[in-house]
Every structure is written in C-alpha cells, then in structure tokens.
Amino acid sequence: AQTVTQSQPEMSVQEAETVTLSCTYDTSESNYYLFWYKQPPSRQMILVIRQEAYKQQNATENRFSVNFQKAAKSFSLKISDSQLGDTAMYFCASDGGSQGNLIFGKGTKLSVKP
Amino acid sequence: GAGVSQSPRYKVAKRGQDVALRCDPISGHVSLFWYQQALGQGPEFLTYFQNEAQLDKSGLPSDRFFAERPEGSVSTLKIQRTQQEDSAVYLCASSLLVASGKLEQFFGPGTRLTVL
Secondary structure, rough: EEEOOOOOOEEEEEOOOOOEEOEEOOOOOOOOOEEEEEEEOOOOOEEEEEEEEOOOOOEEOOOOOEEEEOOEEEEEEEEEOOOOOHHHEEEEEEOOOOOOEEEHHHHHEEEEOO | OOOOEOOOOEEOOOOOOEEEEEEEEOOOOOEEEEEOOOOOOOEEEEEEEEOOOEOOOOOOOOOOEEEEEOOOOEEEEOOOOOOOHHHHEEEEEOOOOOOOOOOOEOOOOOOOEEEO
C-alpha cells in the first residue's frame, strides 16, 4: 500500500522568513503525481503545488517551491517570504489510489508569527 | 463560478441515528470522491464515483456507510446507526474528468459530524 509520511506535526515561522515542510512517500508506481494541499482553519482544502514524478525540474508557484528527490522518495515544500495568511494545515499527498484518489499524510500545522 | 458545496456544514447525531450528508460538485465534473478526516489526521479515501457509477467503495469502513450519485451530479453519503467512531469531517472532492493526477481535485468545505 502506498504511504505518505509527514514527520513534523507542528512548525512555526516568523513572518517574511522561509520555512520547509518535509514529506516522504512510498510507491511502486512508475509515474505518479505528488501534491501539497493547504487547509486553513475552518476553510476548505486548496491545492498549493503539484509535481509530476517524470519531471526532473522542481515545481514552483510564486512563493511556494518543492524539492523533489525521486530516489529518496522525498518531497518537501519551501515557503518563502512567509505571510500571516500562510497559517494553515499543510498536507502532502500522492495520487496513488487505484482510482486516482489521493493518499494523504497526517499533516503539518504551520503557524506564521508576526 | 461556484465551487464544491456540502451540507449540512455541521451535524450532531445521537448514537444510533441515521445521517445523510450531501455534496454538490462543480457542474460538469465527472469524478467525485468522498474522504473521511478524523481529528488531527489527514483525509482518508472512502469512495469514488465516475458519473453515476460507483467504481470504488473499498474505503467505506463498514456496511453502515452507503453512498450514491443517482444522476451523476449530486452525491449523498449516508451513515446508518451512527457510532462515536464515525465522528469526523467528511470531505467531498470533484474533478473534471476521469481521475488522474493531471487534474486537480477541488474540495468542498466538509461536513463535521459529531456523534454523541
């Protein structure tokens, strides 16, 4: 079974600084996608960034970027210039389900402090 | 445009009661997923629909859980004889075509079910 592991239950960062959230995964698939989702308090989950395993270049979306290490099965999220609005639960996920359903880690609670 | 909506947003049930949770996906979206998110955990897959066909229900925890999408749009997740361990947030997600990592899954706000 595919698994996604997030080893940091909680993290905090000062506003304007950079923070990295860790994620490791296990899969036997040859092609797959990895995702970071953000779930703000009492609000719905939204996609932050997505990486296709075949692409060697790390994905970037404005202040968000990933460090994808395929051999190590590692997929970390870097948030630059952290903003108060980045405060949320962050979930790492893969599309490893048999029907394309997402498999999520347990999440990292990120607090951005002013 | 409207996103995925779910109702009710909060539901309190007494143990043993039946509940029905509704999901309105984005119009035209073929794929629909239900996930269960226990407190402090990541979402876990329950079931998947492609249009009106339920193609995967392997994640449903017991035969008390039942889902349907009779016309290929709105979906209902029904839980019979609720138990305290059913307390969780139930998330619905939809995507435009057949599920693939290429296509973003759009999530609803969830229904928080509390079973007393």
